[in-house]
Amino acid sequence: MSVLTDVAAFLAAGSNWQPENPDGITARLLEHLQYTGIALAIATAIAIPVGLFIGHTGRFAFIAINAGNAGRALPTLGLLSLVVILVGIGLVPVIVALVVLAIPPLLTSTYAGLQSVDRATVDAARGQGMRERQVLLRTEVPIALPILMSGIRNATLQVVATATVAAYVALGGFGRFLIDGLAVRDYAQVVAGAVLVAALAIVLDLLLAGVQRLVVSPGVSGRALTRTTPRKVSP
Amino acid sequence: MITFTAVTKRFPDGTVAVDDLTLDLPEGKITVFVGPSGCGKTTSLRMINRMVEPTSGQVLVQGRDVMEQDPAELRRGIGYVIQTAGLLPHRTVVDNIATVPYLLGWDKKRARSTALELLERVGLPAAYAKRYPAQLSGGQQQRVGVARALAAGPPIMLVDEPFSAVGPVVRAQLQAEFLRLQQDLGKTIAFVTHDIDEAVKLGDVVAVFHQGGHLAQVDTPEQLLAAPANDFVADFVGRDRGIRRLGFRLADSLPVQPVDAPRDSEWVLDLDDRGRPRGWSRRGVTASMQSGGGTFTTADSLRTVLDLTLTSPAGVAVRVDQHGVADGTVDHAAIAAHIQDDPIRAAR
Numbered sequence A: 001m002s003v004l005t006d007v008a009a010f011l012a013a014g015s016n017w018q019p020e021n022p023d024g025i026t027a028r029l030l031e032h033l034q035y036t037g038i039a040l041a042i043a044t045a046i047a048i049p050v051g052l053f054i055g056h057t058g059r060f061a062f063i064a065i066n067a068g069n070a071g072r073a074l075p076t077l078g079l080l081s082l083v084v085i086l087v088g089i090g091l092v093p094v095i096v097a098l099v100v101l102a103i104p105p106l107l108t109s110t111y112a113g114l115q116s117v118d119r120a121t122v123d124a125a126r127g128q129g130m131r132e133r134q135v136l137l138r139t140e141v142p143i144a145l146p147i148l149m150s151g152i153r154n155a156t157l158q159v160v161a162t163a164t165v166a167a168y169v170a171l172g173g174f175g176r177f178l179i180d181g182l183a184v185r186d187y188a189q190v191v192a193g194a195v196l197v198a199a200l201a202i203v204l205d206l207l208l209a210g211v212q213r214l215v216v217s218p219g220v221s222g223r224a225l226t227r228t229t230p231r232k233v234s235p
Numbered sequence B: 001m002i003t004f005t006a007v008t009k010r011f012p013d014g015t016v017a018v019d020d021l022t023l024d025l026p027e028g029k030i031t032v033f034v035g036p037s038g039c040g041k042t043t044s045l046r047m048i049n050r051m052v053e054p055t056s057g058q059v060l061v062q063g064r065d066v067m068e069q070d071p072a073e074l075r076r077g078i079g080y081v082i083q084t085a086g087l088l089p090h091r092t093v094v095d096n097i098a099t100v101p102y103l104l105g106w107d108k109k110r111a112r113s114t115a116l117e118l119l120e121r122v123g124l125p126a127a128y129a130k131r132y133p134a135q136l137s138g139g140q141q142q143r144v145g146v147a148r149a150l151a152a153g154p155p156i157m158l159v160d161e162p163f164s165a166v167g168p169v170v171r172a173q174l175q176a177e178f179l180r181l182q183q184d185l186g187k188t189i190a191f192v193t194h195d196i197d198e199a200v201k202l203g204d205v206v207a208v209f210h211q212g213g214h215l216a217q218v219d220t221p222e223q224l225l226a227a228p229a230n231d232f233v234a235d236f237v238g239r240d241r242g243i244r245r246l247g248f249r250l251a252d253s254l255p256v257q258p259v260d261a262p263r264d265s266e267w268v269l270d271l272d273d274r275g276r277p278r279g280w281s282r283r284g285v286t287a288s289m290q291s292g293g294g295t296f297t298t299a300d301s302l303r304t305v306l307d308l309t310l311t312s313p314a315g316v317a318v319r320v321d322q323h324g325v326a327d328g329t330v331d332h333a334a335i336a337a338h339i340q341d342d343p344i345r346a347a348r
Helices: A002-012 A024-055 A061-073 A076-087 A089-116 A119-127 A132-169 A176-181 A187-215 A223-227 B041-048 B073-077 B092-098 B099-103 B108-121 B126-130 B138-150 B169-185 B196-202 B222-224 B231-237 B239-248 B302-311 B330-339 B343-347
Strands: B002-010 B016-025 B029-034 B056-061 B078-081 B157-162 B188-193 B207-211 B214-219 B266-270 B275-284 B287-288 B316-320 B326-331
Touching: A002 A187, A024 A061, A024 A089, A024 A176, A024 A187, A076 A089, A076 A132, A076 B196, A089 A132, A119 A132, A132 A187, A132 B108, A176 A187, B002 B041, B016 B041, B016 B222, B016 B330, B029 B041, B029 B196, B041 B056, B041 B157, B041 B188, B073 B078, B073 B099, B078 B138, B078 B275, B092 B108, B092 B126, B092 B138, B099 B108, B099 B126, B108 B138, B138 B157, B138 B169, B169 B196, B188 B196, B188 B343, B207 B222, B207 B231, B214 B222, B222 B231, B222 B239, B239 B302, B266 B326, B287 B330, B302 B316, B302 B326, B302 B330, B326 B330
Parallel strands: B029 B188, B029 B207, B078 B157, B157 B188
Antiparallel strands: B002 B016, B002 B056, B207 B214, B266 B275, B275 B287, B316 B326
8 A cells, every 4th residue: 555655645746746847747748748749740641641542542452451460569679779779879769669669550540441431432432523632532531530540549559658668768758757766666656657657648548539529520430320310201 | 415436345354344335325315224234334334434444446425535534524524323322421411412513613602502402402301411421311312412413513414223222112202203303404314224124214215235245225115115126135124015115105095985985894984073983883882983993194104094994893994184074984905906006016
C-alpha cells in the first residue's frame, strides 16, 4: 500500500506540476507530446499517401499486407540503438524508431479502408464522371474513413506508449520517470510514470474518437440508422 | 444518337465479350439489350460511356467517337444507372442526386434545388432529402439512382439492370414509373436486362444478344414475339409468345356485338339504370362484375380482353365507354377471328 500512497503523493505534489520545473510532470508531458507529435506527423505523411496509392490502384498490395507483420517483428529498442550507433545521441534516433513503429498500422489500415469500399460504388462514381482523383478523395476516402481513423488511433496509442524509450537515450518524456525511478529504486516514480503514460494514451484516444465523430459521415458510421428511425415506406 | 460500327471487345485474357457489333439506337427511344449472362450486353452498354473501351470498331455518341473525348466529360453528359444503385453512402440523398451538377461546377443552391425537384419527380417525399442511402429500402435507393442520372439533364441514359435487385411487386411499380417518366422526358435510353419480359415491356426496340457477343435479332417487341429470327431467339423469348404478343395490340379495332344481342349462354348481363354493367345472373345466381370477368375499353390490349372472356361466366367480355356504360360485348370466337386477320402474320 505504501507504494500506492507514494504514487499518489508524487502525482499530487504541486512542485511536480510547475511548468518551470524541468524535471516536473508538465515539462515531461510537453516533451512526450513533442516526440509523439513529430513521429506521428512524419509517419502519417509517409504512410497515408502510400496507402492511398496502393489501395486505389491495387498495385504493390503486398507491401501494405506485409507491413503489419514486418512492423511487429521489429524491436523498437533494437532499432533505436542501431540508429544511435549510426547518427549518435539525439532526437533523430528516437523519431526514426517511432516513425518505423507507426507506419505499419497506418499503412495497413489505409489500404484495408480503401479495400473495404464497395467496388460497385466506385464504379458508379467513375461512371457519373468523377476523375480518378475525385474518385479517391470524394468517394473512397470518405467511405474508408472509419477504418483509416482506427489505424491513426492505433498508431497513436503505440507511439505514446513507446515514446518512453526516448529516456534510454538521455532525452525527456514520461520515460524519464521510469528510467530514473528504476535507477534509484524509487518505484513510486516508476508507477507514476506508467500511470501518466496510460492516462495520456487514453486522453489522446478520446480526442481522436471525437475527431472521428466529426469527420466520419453518419451515413458511413451507422449513426444515421440509430439517430433517426427511418420509416421504410414502400418505395 | 448512339451508333456502334463493327465494335469488338476482346479482354486481355482472350475472351471476346462483344463480336462485331453494329447497331443504331434511335433517338428518344428505349433500346433494350437483352440476353443470357455473358452475352456482352453490359459490356456493350459500358462502351457507350467509355467505362469499357472497344478493341476495334467505333462507338459514336451524338456523332462523336467516344475514344476522342475526355472520359470524365463524356460520362457527365450521359446519365448512368446501375443495378445496386451505387449511391455514395457518406452523402445525403439530395447530395447524391446532385453528384453530376457538383462535378459540372453548378453553384450549390441551383444543384440542390434541381435535386429536390428530381426527388419529387421519382416519387420520393422531400423529407427524404436529408437521409443517407443506408436509411432507404432497395427500391427507394434505385429511385434516387434514377434521379441522380437525370440531374444534369443529359439527353442520353444508360440503365444497367436497375430493377433486378428488388422484389416483383416493387419491380412492376418501378417499371411503370420508368415508362411514365420516359414519356415526359423522351431520353435516348440504352437499357440492359436479362429478363425478356422486362425487355418486351419497356423496349421500343429490343436487341437480343447471343452468347459470345453476337447480335441475334433487333426488332420491336411485337415483331420479336411474332417472328423470332432463329431458334435461339424463339427459345429465349420463351413460351406463350402468342398470348404475350396480344398485349401489344389494342382492342380499338375489335368488332363487338350489341349488348342486347342474343347469346347462347343462359347468363344475363345486369345493367343499372344508366346502362353500366353490374354483373351477371342466371336463375337467381349472380356474379359481380369484379369476380365474373370485368369490363374493357378500346385502350385495353387484346390480351386483357381475351383474359376477360376466360374469366367471365358467360364467356363474354363487356366493352364500356368513357362513362362506364356498356356499349358492346365480345366472345373468344370473335377474338380468335380478329387475330386471324393479323397484319404481321399476313405479311409473312
